[in-house]
Amino acid sequence: MGKTITEKILARAAGRKKVSPGEYIEVSSRCPTPMGNFGNLRGGLEFCVEWGVGVFNPQLIRIVDGHLGATASHNAARSRRITREWAKAVGIPEENIYILGRGGIENMFSAERAWALPGEVYLQAVNGHSSGNGALGAFATTLSYGRGSYFMTGKTWIRAPRSVKIVVNGKLPKGTCARDVFECILGQIGPTGAGGAMIEWTGPVIDALSMDERFSLCSLAIFTGAWTAIINPDGKTLDYVRARTKEPFEPQVSDPDAQYAKVYEFDISDLEPQVVSPPKRHVVRSVKDLEGTPINRGFIGSDAGGWLEHLRMAAQILKGRKIHPRVVLNITPGTTNILRQALDEGLFKVFIEAECVVPVPNEGMEWGANTPLSDDEVCIASGQTNYPGRMGSNQAQIYLGNPMTVAASCLEGKIADPRKYL
Template structure:
């Protein structure tokens, strides 16, 4: 008999959670360590639970609902949905993160709800963010979320894995956002559909945990089910003091079987920009430099972390946002806002002309906080630039790194940030 090859991170985590020798292609019913929903999806999950006749969640310690997408409420309809979520929290005892706490994808790891080796699902497609922390986390719909909240289980197809290795080193002024945008440009918006991606290589090793989360956050933008990384010393340090759970890191076996492998020379990558209206419509910044912009957005679950605010503040220190630009800053969580205040980043950004909004999703989903006008161009650190995404079908969204956004809001046009990092 031919011995089976080693396992990928996904196969190991699914094996540990299903009591089977899980291999790519298997269908398993697995125990989930945590279930999360946000204000756009939880109301439908609550309704599904009611329709199932379920009045309790499987473990209130392992369920959280977050008001972040449209928060504080701009409309009475949203207020009613938020009320429904608060009542659900009281009824079930699950954790409720109310207005001002932050984006779900920052809060769930920040509060220590998940640790390396965990399996979790969230009713939000960017749940894949915690793959950077060696958590198999994936987005599901509200009914799947409800089933997981009710039973602590969900069925999964164990995905094939694509291995992406970033070799070389990042140029000054180039960031993890540029790495993932470059990949989207290379493999397309369905380049990894039904697959998990594992990110490896010296460039990933060098990145901070925060910067890694930017990459995993956008795994869904190439269709992937998860964007996984190994847990190293930095990862474990990041979790220190964040809760009671013990990390159980899962490295892939050296002889793991990958569906595909792709190696990218990061040294050759400059700042990247995704142009309207698709995340894989990616160009080197040189091709879009000078494009006029009316709004800049710094924040979201992709790039609203302390390091992102620090990068923007370093560029805007002593400079001014162009008078023709609205620069909206949404820290990803209350803790990040506090840390950014303590570090002086908020002072710098606001003095430069930024409009600071509540920790949360900011204007990313078009519900509030900066809907662009007809014909306007926006440069944003978010993860999606679909037509109408920010609430106006006649606006045009460009995606880039926090450095690219900060450099661009100074000049009211898309600007290569590398000039601020020279020498």
């Protein structure tokens, strides 16, 4: 019987011949583990220092400043100091610390450097959207509270997930992107449609996506109840990785006769831009059903919608136009590298002329750390999620859409179909 890419990667990482879904295993990784600067040392980090244990390999830990940006919110100054002191105490080398102005959202920063190698287990300290790195053909997940244990021992335990295959057929219509594919499928399979599973994305639509769009698609996995997501590496993946790292790697792919807990198949040829309406993450509609809903805030950014390609999508709509006078639109690139490329392409000239706010690369508004929402404000965002209080006040409302829908809506001050601007 054939094996899935996930079973193959986990068996290698656990040093076993075979790993079955549901099995508890111990794994190690040779990929770097990025850690954001959350400024709390929960999860056993404090004891790395207190017990004199340190970390298993300081070279493999990277500190990436990317969740706060230039903000006074969320205890930013203190968080940075605490993180910096911890890194020094356990001996993280200076070149492994990417401070403000060099960093970005850690799962995007890592993807740009191909830290998650095809065929390997890739672990992040925090952030449930590390699944984006699964687009590189790695088993990508977050240690979360268990990070201290991994840092002390170089090993972590996981319960091998079942695999759910999602085949996407057809061709993306105008005005839509990978995110719309995700939302449309989420609307159909629901918040437990891939409960507890690894999603394996496949099919012609996935093959045609750029790496930016694959990262975005995989980053959204948890909203289907899945743990993480993965894409079998193809030529595009391998070229991307080889251009970014000299590390050797052994890509794995699923066998044609691999067994899945479930296989879904969708054709998205008639897909329309999708909008998630508050407060539930899985209530998804066509933009046409929500057109005209007044908004006064917009956000284009995050690991779901802050890649270079998403900034290009926004600029396509905003070029030569000004947003509605009542609207504040925050456009935040995910990393300094994306910012630099967007500057080279003139995208920021478009955004500034359209009267948008352009913070330094970070997660920022996604979790209310920059330009937070106040009571009764209504936002449309290309971010990850929309539960009450996610971007500031719990009285504010958050709609989610693709970067083109967000841009078009901000031009009009109400939810708008982007296709008329394309």
